[in-house]
Amino acid sequence: MEAERKAQAALPPPANDAEKLERMGRLDQVGRRVLVTIDLSLLPPEEMNAARKAMWDPVEEADAENEKALLAMAPPEGWFLKSRYGDKAAKAAFMIVQHSNLELWRRFVPVLEPLVAKGEVDGQNYGLMYDRLALNEGRPQRYGSQVVCEAGKWAPDRLEDPETVDERRKAMGFPQSMAEYLAYFQTNYPPCT
Structure with a gap:
């Protein structure tokens, strides 16, 4: 997680919202790719939850940052359309919301459904x-x-x-x-x- 943050800090500012979303998407995924492969089943049950929490805290911190930034960028049409932002940015926006909370799912699921038929989601x-x-x-x-x-x-x-x-x-x-x-x-x- 920290390596990705440092790599992004060394880059020039994003040229547009699509590039910003793509960077946010990389931050969303970097920790998850590693953490889902870690087998905690060998730990004693009383240590499992503490280990899981310690591993996921940085990911959840990044999630909160990404959610806040995404909501500030939300376009008037309600979603980050593929035709406007590109596939990578639209996928990043999806991953950020998918890893968020019930409130955001309730907000965006009805918006996404009609966009599927149009090929925008x-x-x-x-x-x-x-x-x-x-x-x-x-x-x-x-x-x-x-x-x-x-x-x-x-x-x-x-x-x-x-x-x-x-x-x-x-x-x-x-x-x-x-x-x-x-x-x-x-x-x-x-x-x-």
């Missing part, structure tokens, strides 16, 4: 945020993007109409079926407990 990104919002509001998720640990295996959190989840995933541009997505978690993430 990636369908998979919309699906991820929709699922996160639904589960946090006590509703089942629609696209199966959020997983939980069940009996030592990754499984989708509550799903609406599980029999047709793959059809919904495909319609939104998810590259994997539900089974392929879960297999990816099993092989690329630390064991769940």
Whole structure:
């Protein structure tokens, strides 16, 4: 995290909001890429939460900074459109909101939905945020993007109409079926407990 902050501090100021969003996106991702691969399961249970908190505190600090900056930059049309900001900047804006909170998900999910059909928002990104919002509001998720640990295996959190989840995933541009997505978690993430 600090290396990315130093690298960005050495750069000239961003030329525009798109470049600023891209830099914010790099800061959003740098810590997460490392932390999700760390297996804390070998720690005694009483130490696990303290270790997790110490690891994630700098990420959450960067998240708060990014949220504040993103909201200050929010365009009048309500979202950072691909056609105006470019794919990288639009993806960065999505990641910042996706890693934020219920208030921002409630604000942006309704804005994003009609933009998917216009090609201004990636369908998979919309699906991820929709699922996160639904589960946090006590509703089942629609696209199966959020997983939980069940009996030592990754499984989708509550799903609406599980029999047709793959059809919904495909319609939104998810590259994997539900089974392929879960297999990816099993092989690329630390064991769940």
